[in-house]
Amino acid sequence: MRNITIKSSLYVLVGISAIAWFSLAYFSDLDLSKFKDFFGLIPKVVTIDLLIMAIFVKWGWKLKVFRGWLVPFPNLNGSWVGFIYSDWKNPNTGEKPPPIPVMLTVNQSFSHISCMMRTAEMESSSYSEGFIIDPDRQIKNIAYSYCSKPRISLSDRSTPHDGTAVFKIIEKPELKLVGRYWTERLTKGEIKLEFHSAELLEELPDDFGNHPVTENENR
Structure with a gap:
């Protein structure tokens, strides 16, 4: 898929350059068969190419018309909410917690992506991220490694x-x-999220309730 996208990018760039070349020659009344006229347009064509590339990298890549053949990954920008289903066992009760409300915020550009996950007890930020895209194998994943920092008041049962x-x-x-x-920590689990907002929220929505472990401890 990566090779196909590179080829598509080259074809698009060559096409834009050709259109720019002929358009500039037409409106400037130049003869491209002449060496001076042909190569004299290079600075202007390069400027147009760079301008279009800058617009694409800043905004254009998000358009669905480019998905698949030019941009292999989806736009995940925004806030996602859902639940964590963890196999962690409470040392005080020996039981697994109920589903834990969680929010994932994704800050994505054409060349970079970062992920921040929040619950009522912790924040975890990504430090290595990447897409795993292979349409032929029906694979469309995002993976990242993260550092999790629980609230200091919970250090007796939850460490960074x-x-x-x-x-x-x-x-x-x-x-x-x-x-x-x-x-x-040798814990694992599943996470299920749904898209909530295009904004990068900084705390869970109020209607998601409290963290179930904290809630039980406060009773």
Whole structure:
């Protein structure tokens, strides 16, 4: 898929350059069969190419018309909400927690993506991210490694740790992220998220309630 996208990018760039060349020659009344006229347009054509590339990298890549053949990955920008289903066991009760409300915010550009996951007890930020896209094998994933920092008041049962999450990107019939995670604390689980907002929210929506472990401890 990567090679196909590179080829498509080259074809588009050559096509834009050709259109720019002939358009400039036409409106400037130049004869491209002449060496001076042909090569004299190079600076202007390069400027047009760079301008169009800058617009594409800034905004254009998000347009659905470019998906698949030119841009292999989807636009995941925004806030996603859902639940964590963890196999972690509460040391005080020996039981697994109920589903934990969670929010994932994705800040994505054409060349970079970062992920921040929040619950009522912790924040985890990504430090290594990437798409795993292979349409021929029906694979469309995003994976990242992260550092998780629980609230200091919870250090007796939850310590800072690193982990990795892999999400399957589901676009039809509804936009979802369904994945799994594992940590250096030897815990693992599943995460199910639905798209919530194009804004990068900084805390869980009020209607999602409290963290179930904290809630039980406060009773």
